Amino acid sequence: MMKGNAVIGQSGGPTAAINATLSGVILGAKECGCIDKIYGMRNGIEGLLAERLVDLRQAVAGPEDHYALERTPASALGSCRKKLPAPDSGDGIYEEIFGILQKYDIKYFFYIGGNDSMDTVDKLSAYAAAHEIQVRFVGVPKTIDNDLCCTDHTPGFGSAAKYVATTVQEIARDCSVYTVRAVTVVEIMGRDAGWLTAAAGLPRLGGQITADLIYLPEKPFDQEKFIAAVRAELDRKPNVVVAVSEGLRDAQGAYVGQSAQSGAVDTFGHKYLSGTAKYLELLVKDRIGCKVRSVELNLPQRCAGHLLSGADIAESVAVGRASAEAAADGATGVMGAFVRESTRPYRAHIEFVPVSRVCNKIKYVPDDCFNASADNVTDELLISIAPLVLGRVEIPEKN
Amino acid sequence: MMKGNAVIGQSGGPTAAINATLSGVILGAKECGCIDKIYGMRNGIEGLLAERLVDLRQAVAGPEDHYALERTPASALGSCRKKLPAPDSGDGIYEEIFGILQKYDIKYFFYIGGNDSMDTVDKLSAYAAAHEIQVRFVGVPKTIDNDLCCTDHTPGFGSAAKYVATTVQEIARDCSVYTVRAVTVVEIMGRDAGWLTAAAGLPRLGGQITADLIYLPEKPFDQEKFIAAVRAELDRKPNVVVAVSEGLRDAQGAYVGQSAQSGAVDTFGHKYLSGTAKYLELLVKDRIGCKVRSVELNLPQRCAGHLLSGADIAESVAVGRASAEAAADGATGVMGAFVRESTRPYRAHIEFVPVSRVCNKIKYVPDDCFNASADNVTDELLISIAPLVLGRVEIPEKN
Numbered sequence: 075m076m077k078g079n080a081v082i083g084q085s086g087g088p089t090a091a092i093n094a095t096l097s098g099v100i101l102g103a104k105e106c107g108c109i110d111k112i113y114g115m116r117n118g119i120e121g122l123l124a125e126r127l128v129d130l131r132q133a134v135a136g137p138e139d140h141y142a143l144e145r146t147p148a149s150a151l152g153s154c155r156k157k158l159p160a161p162d163s164g165d166g167i168y169e170e171i172f173g174i175l176q177k178y179d180i181k182y183f184f185y186i187g188g189n190d191s192m193d194t195v196d197k198l199s200a201y202a203a204a205h206e207i208q209v210r211f212v213g214v215p216k217t218i219d220n221d222l223c224c225t226d227h228t229p230g231f232g233s234a235a236k237y238v239a240t241t242v243q244e245i246a247r248d249c250s251v252y253t254v255r256a257v258t259v260v261e262i263m264g265r266d267a268g269w270l271t272a273a274a275g276l277p278r279l280g281g282q283i284t285a286d287l288i289y290l291p292e293k294p295f296d297q298e299k300f301i302a303a304v305r306a307e308l309d310r311k312p313n314v315v316v317a318v319s320e321g322l323r324d325a326q327g328a329y330v331g332q333s334a335q336s337g338a339v340d341t342f343g344h345k346y347l348s349g350t351a352k353y354l355e356l357l358v359k360d361r362i363g364c365k366v367r368s369v370e371l372n373l374p375q376r377c378a379g380h381l382l383s384g385a386d387i388a389e390s391v392a393v394g395r396a397s398a399e400a401a402a403d404g405a406t407g408v409m410g411a412f413v414r415e416s417t418r419p420y421r422a423h424i425e426f427v428p429v430s431r432v433c434n435k436i437k438y439v440p441d442d443c444f445n446a447s448a449d450n451v452t453d454e455l456l457i458s459i460a461p462l463v464l465g466r467v468e469i470p471e472k473n
Numbered sequence: 474m475m476k477g478n479a480v481i482g483q484s485g486g487p488t489a490a491i492n493a494t495l496s497g498v499i500l501g502a503k504e505c506g507c508i509d510k511i512y513g514m515r516n517g518i519e520g521l522l523a524e525r526l527v528d529l530r531q532a533v534a535g536p537e538d539h540y541a542l543e544r545t546p547a548s549a550l551g552s553c554r555k556k557l558p559a560p561d562s563g564d565g566i567y568e569e570i571f572g573i574l575q576k577y578d579i580k581y582f583f584y585i586g587g588n589d590s591m592d593t594v595d596k597l598s599a600y601a602a603a604h605e606i607q608v609r610f611v612g613v614p615k616t617i618d619n620d621l622c623c624t625d626h627t628p629g630f631g632s633a634a635k636y637v638a639t640t641v642q643e644i645a646r647d648c649s650v651y652t653v654r655a656v657t658v659v660e661i662m663g664r665d666a667g668w669l670t671a672a673a674g675l676p677r678l679g680g681q682i683t684a685d686l687i688y689l690p691e692k693p694f695d696q697e698k699f700i701a702a703v704r705a706e707l708d709r710k711p712n713v714v715v716a717v718s719e720g721l722r723d724a725q726g727a728y729v730g731q732s733a734q735s736g737a738v739d740t741f742g743h744k745y746l747s748g749t750a751k752y753l754e755l756l757v758k759d760r761i762g763c764k765v766r767s768v769e770l771n772l773p774q775r776c777a778g779h780l781l782s783g784a785d786i787a788e789s790v791a792v793g794r795a796s797a798e799a800a801a802d803g804a805t806g807v808m809g810a811f812v813r814e815s816t817r818p819y820r821a822h823i824e825f826v827p828v829s830r831v832c833n834k835i836k837y838v839p840d841d842c843f844n845a846s847a848d849n850v851t852d853e854l855l856i857s858i859a860p861l862v863l864g865r866v867e868i869p870e871k872n
Contacts, residue, residue, distance in 0.1 A: 088647050117652050147647070148647045244547070245773060248772050251547050251551045252516070370769065376647065380643070380780060
């Protein structure tokens with residue numbers, strides 16, 4: 075057993091579940107028997123470099139602290155977006171980081187994040203191996219985008235998917251009260267992968283109304299086919315709701331939102347950058363001429379702590395805890411991944427995979443999850459997502 | 474006791490609580506002993522004119538139907554936006570409406586809605602009085618805007634305020650994780666009155682972070698003062714969150730969003746209409762140059778059935794029920810209003826006021842609810858709003 079201190083960081087965009095994972099890592103670190111001090115780095119690797127460290131044994135002392143932390147959305151330690159240079163680049167930053175780790179006797183390094191964070195873990199562990207430094211680096215997955223490779227799904231996705239499914243259903247219900255022909259375009263986060271947008275279809279499984287058309291970035295977006303599909307829906311009923319990923323691109327790879335620029339400038343003379351949904355709103359208004367509205371779900375979809383998925387929070391804590399155990403057992407350069415055993419009933423376990431197989435890669439929604447016209451997703455995909463959003467998390471209510 | 478049938482309609486924008494009120498009216502109508510058939514008009518007065526009526530005794534039969542209806546956001550009967558001409562205009566529409574009421578032996582007419590709906594009730598009851606027709610017309614208040622006169626507050630406001638307070642707090646938390654200087658502008662519904670935007674301040678009462686600056690449409694918006702206030706906040710901390718009403722106007726009465734137009738056109742050659750928050754995003758970017766983001770809360774704030782206020786739903790049912798009782802007792806041309814007896818503990822009762830005193834008027838946030846610089850609201854205002862958002866409503870969860 076390698077005795078020493080640990081440091082934990084959070085990086086990338088905040089989620090509703092990233093603090094549950096933090097709580098899990100702290101729990102595991104407390105339990106493993108080989109970790110003394112547990113530091114938290116404020117604002118990720120930037121905070122480590124500035125030695126802005128917080129004592130997590132003190133800050134998250136008792137069960138009630140863990141309980142509260144697991145129900146607090148957004149990154150409690152703060153976040154950053156910093157990409158390290160290659161380990162062999164000769165940049166002094168690695169000497170700096172390892173100097174600080176040595177200074178604080180840190181033997182265990184946990185980094186909670188997505189793609190970019192796994193890149194940091196990969197580089198640090200490669201540097202440590204090359205220089206025979208005894209520090210273990212473990213990545214802990216987190217992203218609402220669900221686009222990390224080698225894992226069935228990612229912590230944070232279930233809660234965000236629950237928010238998206240609930241909100242799109244409520245929007246569809248809101249829109250259904252008028253008899254006037256109207257189209258509502260809802261924009262959901264996801265620049266490269268469409269997992270979160272696909273979740274807009276979930277209410278369908280329960281026989282509830284929701285988005286009629288769903289477009290993911292995995293498939294080239296064709297404006298003419300889109301307009302034809304919207305027209306066909308409008309022939310069926312007066313209110314049509316369309317869910318789109320922010321990252322929709324045309325066959326040439328240009329973002330749909332970008333096409334709205336074409337020289338338009340705002341009051342201040344800046345080029346006008348439209349969102350995807352806003353562009354499609356203008357397109358429908360121009361081509362079909364009915365009432366159109368666009369709704370960008372925006373920040374609330376990643377930080378809605380009032381609509382957590384119980385399954386997601388439980389798994390987020392579990393993968394944090396397992397990561398500390400794995401590090402104590404000798405693992406380094408790895409990330410905890412979920413392996414699904416069964417969907418009905420839902421069962422999964424955690425395995426550890428080399429972080430090099432995860433970082434800088436994207437897991438896309440596979441081809442067989444789309445319907446033939448690529449304007450919706452299959453029930454099979456929704457059924458596989460459903461268990462991840464289930465379960466309620468009680469939040470103490472205060473004003 | 475006047476025996477006959479009743480008809481109930483919903484009008485204007487949907488809310489999360491309007492069906493709770495519908496449930497209440499149905500309950501009261503079932504209980505009063507003088508109402509036989511209970512009709513629902515599909516899509517308000519438009520549906521009545523088309524005789525699209527639904528049997529509500531059958532559709533909402535047992536306690537479990539009432540339970541489900543009270544938890545279903547958006548207008549179950551559908552809605553419309555139709556303004557009646559003056560009763561003495563000679564337009565044949567009144568003869569048409571009263572002909573249909575006679576055909577179905579309708580003696581009780583309930584209309585759930587806001588300002589415009591109360592205008593409909595006022596005109597119909599005036600026409601009935603002038604022509605000595607024995608039909609009773611009762612308006613039942615509903616609006617997330619909380620801007621109806623003669624009532625302490627309106628059903629639907631408490632749930633929307635809860636959504637706004639929760640979401641703005643979550644956004645503030647999300648924004649707080651980065652160290653980069655950034656401004657986030659959140660746009661909240663409210664074209665004339667700022668009650669709902671004021672609710673963004675609620676988390677403050679519980680010591681939680683939320684919007685740092687709050688601008689309501691009651692006060693002329695001054696761009697220079699706004700930029701100075703944002704700069705002052707940025708001097709204090711890196712992340713500033715601003716809550717603004719969609720209806721902000723400058724001293725000349727022009728909507729803030731309108732000033733962003735100034736000739737800019739979109740891809741399709743249409744004049745570019747920016748939202749208030751989007752305009753302020755561009756303004757901050759231009760003048761301060763830091764990272765800026767705008768979030769329009771949009772439709773979800775009025776139809777978020779997953780975040781109902783228990784107090785709001787209970788009162789929404791109560792005012793519906795009381796309306797049926799009042800009509801049975803002989804009232805017509807009135808609307809149920811809440812009279813607050815005490816804030817701590819919260820106590821209120823329902824009285825009936827002439828609908829003519831309510832319709833086509835707006836209740837603004839009073840002057841003494843603003844701080845001196847008019848960029849935030851007082852704690853006293855927040856304390857008075859707080860009891861309206863309290864209480865949880867359990868929603869059966871399905872996928």
